[in-house]
Amino acid sequence: MIATVQTKEPAVAVKMAFINGKPYEMREGETILTFLKRHLGEKHIPTLCDAPNLEPFGACRVCSVEIARQGNGTPKTVASCHTPIEEGLMIYPDSESVLKLRRNLIELVLTDHPLDCLTCEVNGNCELQDVAAKVGIRKVRYPEGKTHLDRPKDLSHPYMTSDLSKCIMCYRCVRACDEVQGQLVLSVAGRGFDSKIIKGMDQSFFDSDCVSCGACAQACPTSAISDIYESKSVVAHKKVRTVCTYCGVGCNLEVKVNGGKVMAIQAPWDAEVNAGHTCLKGRYAFSFYKHPERLQYPMMRKNGQLERVTWDEAYDYLAKRLIEIKEKYGGDAIAGISSSRCTNEENYLMQKMIRACFGTNNIDGCARVCHSPTALGMQRTFGTGAATNSIADLKHTDCILIIGANPTAGHPVTGAKLKQKAMKGTPLIVIDPRRTEIAKYATHHLQLRPGTNVAVLNMMLYYIIQEGLMDKDFIAQRTEGFDEFREGILSLNIDELEAVSGVPREQAKAAAITYATAKTAMAFHGLGVTEHYQGTYAVMLIADLAMITGNVGKPGCGVNPLRGQNNVQGMADMGAQPYQGAGYLDVTDPAVRATYEAFYGAPISDRVGYTIPEMYDAALAGKLKALWVMGEDMAQSDPNTHHVVKALSSLELLIVQEIFMTETAKLAHVVLPGATFLEKEGTFTNGERRIQRVQKVVEPIGESKPDGQIIVEMMNRLGYPQQPYTAKGILEEISQIVPFFAGVRWDELGNNGKQWPVLPDGTDTKILHQGAFKRGKGRFVFREYVETREIIDYAQDYPFILTTNRVLEQYNAGTMTRRTPNVQIVHEDVLLINPQDARSRHISNGDWVRIESARGECKVKARLSNEVKPGILSTTFHFPELMVNNVTSDVHDSIAKCPEYKVVSVRIEKV
């Protein structure tokens, strides 16, 4: 390690400091503690208030060492955690005086700490216990005095617990809440000996604004703050490292397992994605996996009822029926919907089965309803439909732009990182109809009318061009179509755009200047961009913003979609779309088809298949007869529910692979029990193209099987020889057909995975489009703002605009999170309504409100909030029994066909 540094930077002379008189190489800017840890090992110097992800604090003083400067002989005692190393410094880390000081310090701590170690939750895993043992405490000599041993426990929360009688006041929890999560829920009250940790205004965990990320519990060296799973101390037979199943951030998890059961989950410190941090979903909301409602055996519809069958019976039936349908109606009468919840390998197999076994391209996935416009828009502009940069680039950025995303709720760990930057003053532009949590920290919050992203982005582009803030060299060398684009932009009528968007031009201009003048600016977007009539165009304009300012292909910039599902990136990469196969290769291209045919050993259709909305239409038209669904609940999550259910009900054969009996599964002819992420192996690809290993933690429940295994077994029944499901084997196969997976090997992914493209030699890629775009030149395309049909047709009769949003505690339709204690924190959907609107309609907090659109109606409880402007409503959608999708529209993105969930014309009344 040291040698590498030296060879890479030969010009830098090595500086030395001394430990007990012996010289050791030092690094500029490191603390004495870091220096000592590097040379003497992590545990040599005892510490209590120090933690790997927190800034030096200097409270416990246990890390004290003696130092002397050369030529100035008298040694001085300093805390090594916050004292910088100096060249030539003499350090005595274990002198008599230091050892005694440490002993005396711990003795003082023990005068106000219970000595009931044997019955303590963290016995054997307590840092205070470890340090006390290390420094050698035999007895506490102080006479009995004042203590805080009578502090009551706080067991108010479904996850978080505290017992402040065990608190040693190291402030690690307070600092974790501040420096890691940025929630500022914890602080200290009082002063001196009587100071104590508080939640909010000295409230309980449950009553405070705690978001249950668990960073404090993981940080606490004792059991003063912990959780119901006793995560940091529970003794496990094994610890398995895997990847979270919830959002696209891709947090690494360390799962503790005992007797085939998951005991607790913690965040590994060395995880590049989440370094010791997760949100409450990743850390605590895992109990769904053993919920009594898990599907545990295959079922077939007999006499109108779903009945338990054996796997053989199910497979035989399916093989027979699918072959019949294929022979009778042709392969195009069969379709598949893949799952962004499943692994890359499973998605690959799913699309392979549809394409190779049935000879059709009728394969799509839930990305259709979320980020399909991102993939398409970025492919058309840059050549690749994936995040250009890495989240770690936040370290290097000078400006952040967040459009249509609510990362603190939807992508909590990335959200926390963004919030940290914004809190510390990095300029932040938020374009969102709602005053989201992150918007509160924004320099500019452009609170536009839902559906007008294109108008606002065009305004920003207008001012960048008008103010001459373009990166002319970048435009000249790396892009095409700029002149036409420029002409289009300058011809815009700003009065009109200002009026339709509701964003004052001065604000748009100020934001444009902030973005364009930053040395590097990093854009993030979410479903508030894509789930619109002009979703793809909005994505292209974000890409244009990046290109016009030269913010592509270097650290700290780019266009970075916040991918919703854990593996929505991977699902698309693996070819779960009707026009592109594995690796985004165009199936209508004969050369590509030839490659696929040779590799799969089967004929591949040259026709572009159905997208999900087209599948419904085809089913209703009698053209689609069989649909195989893997881990997707369209009957709840797709818009215009009536239409969806009608289409699914008209199928001859509906096959659903699921973990719970969802609304879609209830309509199925065959239900196959799949396995959760804890019960299978494979890889997930996160929103920054990072392919990470999912490791099997426990055995699948009942007779359930990993979804990939189900597909493989089915393929073999259909007469296609497919190798058995192992992550290693299937990944190897993928690497041979997906170009950017060329160098991906299961055994080489390590703990932190690799970011694609991975070259044949195994080198991965942190930043895309360096030097040149994937498509050669970046392509500017001018698009004007166009009002959605939804507003044009219905605004008169339905004057409110309803948009949708998420909460941190629930995930999508709640299939998983609602089967965990998370429901004790959030147990219902709410409709955000501006107090002014509420007043005029006599609606108070908690009232039921009927929402009516041209399609149907639903009822939601009102919450008065200034987060939305008058005329705008926003509802969460985690409790599908409210049937919010009864009202959502059937307008889709004009190109990618993503439904416009985010703009619905409605009227409301108090029930």
Add this chain to the structure above:
Amino acid sequence: MSRNLTALAARKGKGLTNNLFERIANLAQENGTTDKEAMARLADEFLIGKANVYGTASFYDFTRAENQGKKVYVCSGSACLLAGTQDAVRAELSKHFQPHEIGEMCCLGRCHENSAFHLGGQNYSAKSAVEIAQIISGALTDSIDDYHVAHIGTPILTGQFPALDKCRAAIAAMFKAGPEALLQAIKTSGLRGRGGAGFPMAFKLEACRKAPGTPRFIVCNADEGDPGAFSDRYLMEHRPFAVLLGMLIAGYAAEAECGVIYIRAEYPESVAIIQEAIQALTEAGLNGDNLLGSDFGFHFKLIKAQGAYICGEETALLQSIEGKRPEVRVRPPYPAQEGLFGKPTVVNNVETLANLYFILTEGGEAFAQIGTQQSTGTKLLSLDSSFRRPGLYEVDMGTPLAKAIQTLGGGFRRPVKALHIGGPLGGLVPVHKISDLTIDFESFAQEGFLLGHASIVGIPEEYPMVQYLEHLFAFTAHESCGKCFPCRIGSVRGKEMLQKAQSESYKIDWELFNDLIETLAKGSLCALGGGIPLPVRNALAYFKEELKPFFSAYGTGRISAGAMPG
């Protein structure tokens, strides 16, 4: 320290314009403590979380819940304690107030005449029972105190301060000569900080000036909390322009454009006088942008503290101004690099800054001529009521302590056995050591004491030393911010042991007590926990016979009671 809270306080409150700390203090104005709903609103406005507003409010004597309903405060400082006047004051006040309406304030700076209390935003001292009744009824409002002021040598600080017109000319000349010349003069003067540490001032100014980031700040630490000292109070109340112009001059040298003076709430008169003086400076064109037509601007801001001794520690002081809990920060980063609101900042004591006008007008060389080689200039002494002529005196550095006591103080009014010099964390000088000391940093350090603020409190012959030590530990325990382990726990354990030894047959384990002192001295994060061992060691060394009965095996095993500074 929380970088997030610093940045949010700077941004949402624009730092000083809408100052978070003042907003929290204002919430407590009405009923003596802060209201939870109002705190929640403030938290939302600044985006800092309810816990942080609550945490800050609960820290200070005058904003915490315990302060609710307090109407009158009795001084609990060392000088009043040793003079034994406060029981009578309390008894007198109890005739007019309920027990829960009577609070304590630690040192109102009336050490020269004692019997001090605080009522209705004013301080009173040495009042008779009749007068107290009149004060309460509103018949008597005169709160001004009187004390001797004199000097030996050059009256840099106690001499007549020129009229503002003359000052304007001097400042204009300073702008003409430029900041380098000024900084050079300050370097030449050898001026060292008067707050206790004796750090060369020019060094800080230069470091701040070179540090990147604007605006830079000059912070005047007028949180003189050392019981026994009233020299800063004297300067603020009688030489306000010396203090304020000192800040302006320092600002020019460090290229800082903001000057914050943070004054103890326990000094209401100082607050009022400085406020008026700032107004006068504004009118004289010495507060604002482009002073006297130059391109240098300087903006004064007065912040009233809320009762926490620890705010005299510079990093805690900065945290306080930011509205955070005034917990001591680790260094580095030093304030000159990353100080108030994360910007380069110089923190200096009142007396230090008050010297700058002399250096500006008379030159650094003239200043360096006064005093000793290493301790240049003069020093203010606060003599308490144990002297025949209590008061505020200025002596050239290097003046023999005995001479000051005799010629200025007129000797002792009552028999004393030791002098506590330099505040509660200063050394305990037994009377026989007085003749060994001259008033300068080096002499005190060499003899195992500390010059500090040079406040001098006499410990009466009959006052039990063990009780005084208990008082010192109690003071430290009460004022400890609670951040570092040794001070938070050790101060309480020290107090408990001393208490127990007086009330029970318990004997303090000599080795344990020495371990505790050593732990405090070596382990503490700041000079509060780190400073308390000095007077304690002095006492153990010089009052062995008196203290011996309270200890087991006094002085055996290992001798560390020598008069060594911590």
